[in-house]
């Protein structure tokens with residue numbers, strides 16, 4: 001029996017940390033063929049939002065004008081076998097070094113070529129708190145180790161993977177130049193009962209857009 005586990009933070013427009021506004025409108029204002037009686041609840045929504053909000057996925061187009069966007073990304077890279085790498089022992093604000101990462105990968109049973117690598121920094125339960133921004137960060141050598149291991153997508157329970165104040169965005173570059181998409185703010189990692197599972201994260205295909213909120217779902221053998 002397969003059990004689905006939702007790895008997505010709820011976006012509540014009332015408390016969203018970035019722009020996400022919902023204007024409720026009557027369906028008849030969009031579709032002239034709709035009849036909406038006075039007082040009838042038959043609504044649509046005008047949504048205005050920043051593309052990097054909540055649990056979201058970043059495409060190569062984020063950094064590369066010729067890179068794949070939400071509409072052209074290869075779907076094969078967005079689902080498949082995943083491995084959970086436990087990095088919760090790295091202290092807040094500290095770099096994730098190659099030796100620490102190697103030890104965590106070993107403990108997870110290794111990375112196989114084509115794996116989606118989900119890094120658990122221990123912050124998915126602190127989303128929305130002041131502590132959340134103080135998570136550890138990846139050294140460029142650590143990111144390259146994951147890339148060289150054949151990782152096809154990366155996910156992290158933090159607002160990003162970048163070295164603080166990196167002007168060249170070296171960690172984003174190392175991923176996106178290899179068409180490795182990045183999921184930020186992945187949620188509920190402590191609900192995963194095992195280190196290996198299947199993961200799917202399909203954003204809507206919007207042409208010319210670099211990132212979008214995404215529903216991330218893990219399937220585990222129960």
Ligand SMILES: [Zn+2]
Nearest residue numbers: 052056058184
């Ligand atoms: Zn982002």
